[in-house]
Amino acid sequence: MNFLYTKFWQTQEVTSLNRLPSHSPLHSWRDEQPALGNGESTSELSLDGTWQFRLFDNPLMVPDSWPTELIDSSDIQVPGNWQTQGFDKPIYTNVKFPFPVDPPRVPEANPTGCYLTSFDLPGHRPPDEQTRICFDGVDSAFYLWCNNQFVGYSQDSRLAAEFDLSTYLQSGENTIAVMVLRLCDGSYLEDQDMWNLSGIFRSVRL
Numbered sequence: 222m223n224f225l226y227t228k229f230w231q232t233q234e235v236t237s238l239n240r241l242p243s244h245s246p247l248h249s250w251r252d253e254q255p256a257l258g259n260g261e262s263t264s265e266l267s268l269d270g271t272w273q274f275r276l277f278d279n280p281l282m283v284p285d286s287w288p289t290e291l292i293d294s295s296d297i298q299v300p301g302n303w304q305t306q307g308f309d310k311p312i313y314t315n316v317k318f319p320f321p322v323d324p325p326r327v328p329e330a331n332p333t334g335c336y337l338t339s340f341d342l343p344g345h346r347p348p349d350e351q352t353r354i355c356f357d358g359v360d361s362a363f364y365l366w367c368n369n370q371f372v373g374y375s376q377d378s379r380l381a382a383e384f385d386l387s388t389y390l391q392s393g394e395n396t397i398a399v400m401v402l403r404l405c406d407g408s409y410l411e412d413q414d415m416w417n418l419s420g421i422f423r424s425v426r427l
Contacts, residue, residue, distance in 0.1 A: 225280055229374050230362045230405035233325045239373030241353065241383040266340065268354075268397065268425040272299050273337040276308045280333040280402055288366040288398030291337045299425060300358070302418035303334050309403070312417040318409070319417050325406035334420055336399040340427075342392055352390055354397070356382045358423030362405035366398040376407045386427070397425075 229235045249264045250256035274297035277283050286292065297306055304311040309332050312319040320328050346352070356363070362376035367389035375382035403419040 225283070230280070230331075230376065230402050231325050231327055233406055235374070236377065236407070237373065237375045237382070239384060240375045241385060243380060246381070266427040268338060268340060268427065269299055270338075271296050272421075273297075274303065274308070275335050276303065277333045277335065279329055279331045280400065283333060283335060283400060287335060287400070288337070288396075289369050291335055291398075294335075294337065297336070297420075299336070299338075299421045300423050301420060302360070302422050303420040304418050308334070309419070313415075314412065314417065315414050318412055320404060320408070322409075324409050327404040327406065327408060332403040332419065334401045334403075336401065336421060337396065339394055339396045341394055342390060346390075346392070350387070352386050352427055353383050354386050354425065354427055356399075356421065356423070356425050359399070359401055359421050360403075360419050361408050361411065362402045363421075364400045366396075368396055369398075376405045378407070378411055 229238065248262055250260075250262045251264055255262065273291050273294040275291055275294045284292070297303060297308075303309055354365070354367075356375070358379060359375070359382065360378040362374070364374050365372040365384060367386050368391060370389050372386065372389060373384050399421065401420055
């Protein structure tokens with residue numbers, strides 16, 4: 222995990238890596254009639270459901286075997302916050318920050334959740350077809366891998382983050398690995414009078 226020593230999560234100049242430009246929420250259909258009827262799109266695949274999960278005390282404790290495997294993992298539901306599923310503790314703050322104020326740095330004790338899931342793709346995909354993964358909400362920052370290859374990084378908890386997976390995917394089984402940090406430099410801006418919760422808390426789809 223040597224690349225983690227760059228510590229994007231407390232580098233103000235970096236808010237994303239390989240993330241696609243933001244846009245208004247859009248959905249696509251292959252045929253006109255399902256679109257007009259607001260039916261389910263065959264162009265989308267939901268990744269919501271049961272993922273494998275393990276919580277570490279900080280990102281530098283994630284083992285070198287990640288993202289190839291996740292030893293001693295537990296089930297977790299996506300979307301959902303990990304604090305509401307028996308991992309870590311929720312924090313409520315009103316006026317004060319829930320961590321020592323030293324921007325852009327955040328505490329070394331920074332709970333980090335590793336998520337792992339797999340899905341199948343059909344054997345034939347048009348060569349010019351782009352496949353994106355969209356995370357509708359992840360708190361607070363995350364790194365993404367597809368089939369053990371590093372894809373990118375994103376922070377900004379309340380906005381969607383999209384990445385192009387076209388060159389990473391293969392026919393048959395594919396794996397998605399996500400490492401989520403509870404705190405990042407953006408947490409200074411996102412702290413509000415609310416419960417401080419973490420994880421993939423909104424839907425994920427291809």
